[in-house]
Structures are given as structure tokens and as C-alpha cells.
């Protein structure tokens with residue numbers, strides 16, 4: 137059985153004097169442990185799709201099932217990581233990474249130690265007592281990753297988590313996030329504008345059409361790229377071929393627009 141299933145999902149935003157059809161007839165399934173990326177032209181509904189999967193927004197028609205149950209509200213099963221880290225500036229890094237556990241009433245010595253171990257694995261052990269403004273952008277995103285993982289969600293939704301970072305930090309974080317997600321056997325959905333990032337992080341890449349977004353094409357990433365961590369995959373000979381393939385399809389969308 138699919139872990140996540142979208143069945144004919146549509147979303148139209150209504151306001152007093154207008155309506156905006158954001159997503160049209162989207163259906164796809166994700167298996168447990170799969171990494172999916174969503175790309176497409178600006179405004180095609182990528183973030184709306186993540187919001188629908190998170191349960192923050194409900195579909196106008198269609199259904200989204202997680203583990204066979206219809207998603208009707210946000211759930212602790214799902215973690216969200218955004219472009220901005222949204223760490224609370226008045227809390228230390230340790231307090232920030234355990235705030236989710238505390239809110240859920242799950243902050244115990246065991247869960248606190250687990251969160252601190254993850255912080256250590258991501259190279260932030262010496263920064264637990266610091267405040268977010270004492271850390272670099274890349275460090276704060278690593279802390280945001282720990283905060284998301286510490287509550288134990290099964291499904292991770294990543295909305296352009298690297299786009300505010302400088303290029304070198306972004307490449308390093310891609311490797312770190314990828315390895316952490318694989319090690320913890322999580323299912324992940326990444327929204328990105330970067331074709332390369334989608335290719336090296338994912339098992340499949342879903343390309344959405346212009347607004348209202350519908351599925352234009354689904355690319356299955358070949359085994360030789362999937363077997364590598366992102367930095368190595370970017371340097372593999374198959375990478376350029378696949379980049380061109382996706383690029384051509386995106387360009388054809390631009391011509392149709």
C-alpha cells in the first residue's frame with residue numbers, strides 16, 4: 137500500500153470577489169522511504185501542494201491519504217521545513233529543538249537526549265546553549281532540521297529549505313539532509329526551483345505545469361544517480377543528461393505559456 141496517496145486533488149482559493157485555481161487534478165502515490173521532488177514554473181502551486189499534504193489547507197475536491205487515513209488537519213506524523221528557519225530568537229538552540237516535544241507533552245529525559253544526539257550528529261553539539269542570532273544561516277537550518285526530526289515525524293515536507301543559503305553551504309547541507317533522511321528512513325517531499333537539487337536528492341521528480349498546476353511529467357531517477365550522495369551525483373556523467381532532459385521539458389512549458 138502507498139504511504140501517501142493523492143487522488144484527483146484540486147484546490148481553488150476563493151475570496152470575496154475572485155477565485156484562484158491553484159492545483160488541478162493531481163494524483164500520485166509515494167511509497168514509504170521514497171524521496172520525491174516537486175518542480176515547476178513560479179506560481180504553479182508547489183507550495184499549495186505541500187500545504188495540502190501537511191493538512192494546513194484542505195483540498196476543494198479530491199482526497200489525500202497518509203498511511204490509508206484521509207488528511208484533514210496537521211498531524212505530528214508530518215514535519216515541515218521552510219526556506220526560513222523560524223527558530224525562536226529568544227530561545228536557545230536546545231530549547232528550540234525541543235519546543236515541538238514540549239508542546240506535544242513528549243519532552244522527557246530520553247527524548248531530550250535523542251534530540252541532543254541528533255544535534256551532535258549534525259555538528260552543532262557546541263552550540264546547544266547559544267541563541268539563533270549567534271549561528272550562521274547554514275547552522276540555523278541544521279538546527280531547524282533537528283527540530284523537525286526530534287518529534288519523530290514519518291513524512292518530511294521540505295519547502296525550498298536551501299534557497300536562502302550561499303551555494304557552498306547549500307551543497308554541504310544537501311548532503312547532510314539527504315544522509316540524515318536516509319539514515320532515519322523517512323519519506324520526504326521537497327519543493328525546489330533548482331533542477332539539479334531535485335535530481336540529486338530524489339527517487340522521482342514531479343514536474344508541474346503552469347498554473348493551475350497539474351502533473352506535466354514524472355521523472356524516475358536512474359539507479360546510478362540514486363546510489364550516490366548529492367555532491368557525488370552532481371559529478372556523475374548521467375547527471376548532465378538528466379538535467380538536459382528536465383530542462384527541455386521546463387523550456388517547452390515556457391514556450392506554451
Ligand SMILES: Nc1ncnc2c1ncn2[C@@H]1O[C@H](COP(=O)(O)OP(=O)(O)OP(=O)(O)O)[C@@H](O)[C@H]1O
Pocket residue numbers: 149150156157158176177178179180181182183184185347
Ligand atoms: N492563501 C491563498 N489565497 C489565495 N491564493 C493563494 C493562496 N495561496 C496560494 N495562492 C495562489 O495559488 C497559486 C499557487 O501559489 P503557490 O505559492 O502554491 O505557487 P508556487 O509554485 O509555490 O510559487 P513559487 O514558485 O513562486 O514559490 C498562486 O496563484 C497563488 O497566488
